[in-house]
Amino acid sequence: MHTDDRRAADLEELGLTNYEARVYLALIRRDVFTAAEVAREAQVPRQRVYDVLEGLTRRQLAVLHPGKVAGYSAVAPEVAVDRLMEQQRRSLGRLERLSDDLARELLPTWDSGRTHTDPLDYVEVLRDAADISDRFARIQSEAERELLSFSRPPWVTPSENVAGFEASARLHAAGRTVRSLYSQDVLDDPVMLEVVRRFGEVGEEIRIAESLPLKLIVADGSTVLCDMPDPVARAGATTSLVIRHPSLAETLRMAFQSIWEQSPTLDEALKLREAATVRDAAAASAAAGAEGGAAARSAAEGGSAAVGGA
Structure with missing residues (x-):
């Protein structure tokens, strides 16, 4: 895997979208980028790059430099990773609390359901x-x-x-x-x-x-x-x-x-079918030949009898 692709995948694991990861990796290559420049560098659609930069700024992973033409720069990688990890820890804490509450709420329903079984549920x-x-x-x-x-x-x-x-x-x-x-x-x-x-x-x-x-x-x-x-x-x-x-x-x-x-x-199976067709045709031909031979013999015998009778 290309190095940037691997790094982008790692950043996605830490909670960034693919576009966010690519833009951040582009920003660290230079002190300041304009939105248009970072869109080209990161190969992100121009119409999307503003939303992506706003998201990175809001998450404190990028810094906006106001001016006639706004510029953007990345925060240091160690700071960015620490902030992403902290966001993941907070998210995990919320999920743990949610899962504990949900399990407590669902348990009575699950327990009551154990008393009802249908042998044909499957x-x-x-x-x-x-x-x-x-x-x-x-x-x-x-x-x-x-x-x-x-x-x-x-x-x-x-x-x-x-x-x-x-x-x-x-x-x-x-x-x-x-x-x-x-x-x-x-x-x-x-x-x-x-x-x-x-x-x-x-x-x-x-x-x-x-x-x-x-x-x-x-x-x-x-x-x-x-x-x-x-x-x-x-x-x-x-x-x-x-x-x-x-x-x-x-x-x-x-x-x-x-x-x-x-x-x-x-x-x-197709070869067997073809062979059977050939055999059937040969058998039919042989049967027809045998019938023709029998008819010829019968006609010959009839002719001899007629001559003898005469």
Whole structure:
């Protein structure tokens, strides 16, 4: 990291904004700067530098020199750091008092809540399509370590799953796990096949299962979202369950892993499909040839019988 960037980051840790840190670092390079000069030196927008300088002056980290053209200078670094530390100590003291008061106020409510439990507090039932879509996006966006999913028709279009695309890229970049099992139906859908390839390009690991019983996503080994097609309601109706239960999530992770290990990659599945198509074509051609040969033999035998009869 560039030295000034590191110093600015340290000043931000002490409570300055990025612009304030950059302007202070510029001010210490010379005795006095005008606002325009320090804006150029610190690479801060001209329209913002006046507010930044006013803030530093108010916090006693810079000194204003009035005149026809006002100038500004920095206080000595050791003084500035001491003042920032003192401001942090005061802020920390206020937070400690606030947290103590808040804890005392909330404790009675928390205690009374221990007397009420609902065995299904960890299960949420969703039936509205918009609610299901929103929760699906949130689960993907909030995943920090792992996303595992069963994907089968009806497919979610890319415009409906921007969060999934971004989550795949984010988790992959962080060295985390993002894996999807797609049912073989995807091989017959050119549009969806292209979508799957796009997910693979940003880091999603992909395999093709022979069949999948339902659509499912498991996030961070603790949260499960699954679609449960309604066998009674109108065709296409579905109910989604959000279940926050680590034991259930772990069981489904094991099921996912079992199917994953038995399933080919997307490229392998496409090669297997192509080979099967070639075999089927060859078998059909052989069958047609055999039928043609049998018909020819039958015609020849019929002709010989006719000659003999004559």
